[in-house]
Amino acid sequence: MNTITSVADTPSHHSPSKATSPGKFRQNLSLTSLVLFGLAYMVPLAVFTTYGLVTQMTRGHLPTAYLLTLAAMLLTAYSYGRMVQAHPYSGSVYSYTRKAFGTYFGFIAGWTLLLDYIFLPLLSYLLIGIYMSEYFPAIPAAVWVVGSIALVTFLNLVGIESITRVNLILVVVQLVFIVVFVALSIHNLGEQSEPISLLKPFYHEGFSVPLVMTGAAVLCLSFLGFDAVSTMAEETPNPRRQIPIAIMVVSLIGGLLFLVVSYFAQMVYPEWSTFADPDSASLDVMRRVGGALLGNVFTATYVAGCFASAMVSQASVSRVLFAMGRDGALPRVFGRLVSKKRVPATAIMLVSMVSLIALFITLDTVANMISFGALFAFSAVNLAVIKHYLVNQKLCGARNYLLYGGVPALGFLSTIWLWTSLSSMSFMIGLVWMGLGFICLLGVTRVFRLKLPELQMAE
Numbered sequence: 001m002n003t004i005t006s007v008a009d010t011p012s013h014h015s016p017s018k019a020t021s022p023g024k025f026r027q028n029l030s031l032t033s034l035v036l037f038g039l040a041y042m043v044p045l046a047v048f049t050t051y052g053l054v055t056q057m058t059r060g061h062l063p064t065a066y067l068l069t070l071a072a073m074l075l076t077a078y079s080y081g082r083m084v085q086a087h088p089y090s091g092s093v094y095s096y097t098r099k100a101f102g103t104y105f106g107f108i109a110g111w112t113l114l115l116d117y118i119f120l121p122l123l124s125y126l127l128i129g130i131y132m133s134e135y136f137p138a139i140p141a142a143v144w145v146v147g148s149i150a151l152v153t154f155l156n157l158v159g160i161e162s163i164t165r166v167n168l169i170l171v172v173v174q175l176v177f178i179v180v181f182v183a184l185s186i187h188n189l190g191e192q193s194e195p196i197s198l199l200k201p202f203y204h205e206g207f208s209v210p211l212v213m214t215g216a217a218v219l220c221l222s223f224l225g226f227d228a229v230s231t232m233a234e235e236t237p238n239p240r241r242q243i244p245i246a247i248m249v250v251s252l253i254g255g256l257l258f259l260v261v262s263y264f265a266q267m268v269y270p271e272w273s274t275f276a277d278p279d280s281a282s283l284d285v286m287r288r289v290g291g292a293l294l295g296n297v298f299t300a301t302y303v304a305g306c307f308a309s310a311m312v313s314q315a316s317v318s319r320v321l322f323a324m325g326r327d328g329a330l331p332r333v334f335g336r337l338v339s340k341k342r343v344p345a346t347a348i349m350l351v352s353m354v355s356l357i358a359l360f361i362t363l364d365t366v367a368n369m370i371s372f373g374a375l376f377a378f379s380a381v382n383l384a385v386i387k388h389y390l391v392n393q394k395l396c397g398a399r400n401y402l403l404y405g406g407v408p409a410l411g412f413l414s415t416i417w418l419w420t421s422l423s424s425m426s427f428m429i430g431l432v433w434m435g436l437g438f439i440c441l442l443g444v445t446r447v448f449r450l451k452l453p454e455l456q457m458a459e
Helices: 031-042 051-057 062-086 093-101 103-135 141-158 160-190 209-230 239-268 282-327 345-359 363-392 398-419 424-444
Strands: 003-007 454-458
Touching: 031 160, 031 209, 031 239, 031 282, 051 062, 051 209, 051 239, 051 282, 051 363, 062 093, 062 209, 062 239, 062 363, 062 398, 093 103, 093 282, 093 363, 103 141, 103 209, 103 282, 103 345, 103 363, 103 424, 141 282, 141 345, 160 239, 160 282, 209 239, 209 282, 209 363, 209 398, 239 282, 282 345, 363 398, 363 424
Parallel strands: none
Antiparallel strands: 003 454
């Protein structure tokens, strides 16, 4: 079990006052639960979250963009696993960068991480509103958004065990739908009289490396499930072993599912420029493959997947807010666990209120905001591995240089490459958010005259 005490970085009468013990999570998540948590967060049907947007962006080369993203994410998933082994605590990127580079950079990294963590539940609610209003046009999208937020918040307050049970059902339903979709797509392609090029989804006329890279950068938001698994470290027995395994399994399974689904979607609907509405372009694909019936089943299954993602993403970001509140980087009210279920209720309620922005924002804007925060966080974790193992721990030898230097360096370069491929809007929003974080840091530290408190986690 973890013993938690809050102390200052250095003894000083300027340091903030010590807080009482914020409490400990219940350690009851198995490896299976972690994998389900990550897959639910990623949403096996997440291909269709930005399907129309990225397909048009890449001129019909969505599978190629997914290949590039998957390669970068597997390298980064490896780095997450190494940092979990070093620091198996809640907080994810915030905890890792804080330990590796100090409290100030840790705060900025954690703040930037919040950009994608806070807005990922919002993305799920936005998609629920889009698809349900498409299916029930008489009911405003706002009704579906508010209702979903209320139900997800209730389930998070009840406790993580209830989320795990619901996740199992919703993930299985999505996997069954994917099998049906692939089977119907193969049948549809078999009935075509014209010759079929199996490589066309990956490369055809109009291919552009910069456009594919831009699309690959946006697709990073689909892979946030493995990152979310790391936030459950304090609720998992033997996290140093189970969390790294779960991270790699979730990344690989999710990436392969995205690749297969995007490939067949591109095969059966190659006319990427004819979508009536890019936000709901997946319905055009479903109706071509299986008619109105498959379109209706898809809507129900996809909305269920979005609901599952909203549940786990709200749970995940509340743990990051908890870690920052427990450290004193945010108001300490966020760093308290309440009720017998030991849940960070204040953080959960804050995320639900922020999610109401889904009533006013566009899908394109949210996708760009999330991708900026995700890629910054991924880059920071790759660097943290090098700093912790090779600089702080002073590990030497060819094997260590490869495992803790070469692989993380490749992960860093790949995420930076994707990061620089984002749109100008992504950078505008992301840099404004980072600027706000820097202002908050100045306020918390009184322009660096005070040090942020350091949380000591002893086994």
